[in-house]
């Protein structure tokens with residue numbers, strides 16, 4: 001997710017779940033090819049498994065970007081066919097590609113030929129006046145014919161003309177049933193459902209009808225739920241929250257030594273203790289002090305004292 005799932009956020013999330021697949025922010029294929037690669041693509045080995053999401057609609061550029069990503073060690077390439085922003089539309093990628101399923105399939109085929117890791121699609125069910133019953137099935141059919149086997153479907157249309165990207169995440173109604181039906185029709189494909197999933201109970205319900213769930217906003221608004229994912233869905237070990245936070249605090253300290261600023265590093269933690277004693281003080285302390293010039297690790301440790309001391313009391 002743009003402005004959220006940078007490498008630090010992913011490192012943090014990885015301390016909470018060792019199994020869930022994590023995704024980068026969308027990175028435009030041309031930026032991968034011509035831009036500052038280490039800054040755009042660099043990640044910590046601890047983040048695995050991690051998917052790079054690409055934006056683009058030019059098969060050759062996407063194939064080249066996918067090759068570069070493979071050299072960086074990503075586990076999956078995901079193509080964005082869901083973002084509704086004007087900037088993305090003017091670049092002819094994101095959700096507007098729902099209208100060009102042949103081109104999406106061509107892009108997917110080019111990337112699949114370029115790399116050996118899985119190449120997947122994140123899409124909407126349709127855009128504007130499309131009939132989602134047709135647009136979703138057509139996109140999936142064409143991509144499947146190009147060899148794609150995994151799809152994450154944000155189960156609502158995007159209105160490209162008239163709604164802001166923010167409205168497009170809430171206003172058009174969700175149609176989970178359509179996603180479930182497509183899964184039933186194509187049992188051999190792996191279909192993940194996305195959109196409006198806020199709790200692990202809801203995730204469990206979706207898993208009765210789909211192969212996986214993708215969490216967006218819940219992962220940063222309420223990251224604590226990630227700490228239960230391994231036990232609940234992967235038969236994994238329980239996560240000790242204090243240990244997870246200590247490991248992340250060490251990461252923050254290392255980054256500060258390398259010249260990073262504190263605020264972007266603590267951003268993914270802000271919602272961590274929501275609803276728990278001390279949460280407001282934790283959040284307020286970080287919001288107030290982490291933005292100051294020269295803010296150091298002490299600011300995070302002081303903020304943690306509000307929640308840790310209270311929990312022990």
Ligand SMILES: Cc1cc2nc3c(=O)[nH]c(=O)nc-3n(C[C@H](O)[C@H](O)[C@H](O)COP(=O)(O)O)c2cc1C
Nearest residue numbers: 001002025026080122154169195196197215216217
């Ligand atoms: C701040 C923000 C940034 C996002 N950036 C991306 C992105 O880069 N790529 C993408 O496929 N979806 C992006 N999305 C959409 C989410 O992946 C997701 O499809 C959408 O928010 C619905 O899921 P949710 O209700 O679980 O949040 C973004 C959403 C938000 C709120």
